[in-house]
């Protein structure tokens with residue numbers, strides 16, 4: 001399965017809003033599987049389709065690395081996951097098509113937001129909603145509802161922001177210099193060990209794929 005090239009800030013597509021998925025095709029399932037492969041190869045906990053240049057409303061999330069880290073226990077949070085109205089175990093990874101937040105509670109500060117489109121960038125604290133309820137579809141068009149707080153809620157909010165062209169630097173408390181951010185990413189990407197790693201990954205441009213759901 002291909003590993004897609006993840007676009008880095010300030011790529012113009014990262015600022016564009018995505019359109020809803022309307023065709024639940026075999027190609028959509030394959031694309032979601034390739035997104036998971038990509039997220040794992042980059043060692044991320046979430047990825048949104050526009051990050052690989054596809055402006056469609058699909059995200060993948062896998063917060064298992066956080067749940068396995070007991071030093072982050074205060075951020076583990078709680079969640080419920082229902083599929084077609086039935087309470088179901090939370091899948092890992094989670095694939096969400098056309099996700100939409102239907103309710104949210106108060107704002108909180110999250111101390112370590114980060115993004116695969118911003119490698120090498122650490123800018124501290126972001127403002128997020130504490131608890132969200134979202135509705136979405138799975139790749140077969142079945143109805144998903146998730147209520148969550150903690151790291152799952154934060155990660156879902158981060159990935160859903162990508163579908164609007166909103167990036168985590170927009171949520172950082174205090175002023176962010178985009179020039180400094182770009183310089184940090186360039187430093188990271190030009191580092192010899194990063195270049196070796198990317199070369200090994202044999203990255204594929206998702207926009208060059210035949211995608212039957214566009």
Ligand SMILES: [Zn+2]
Nearest residue numbers: 114115116117
């Ligand atoms: Zn991101």
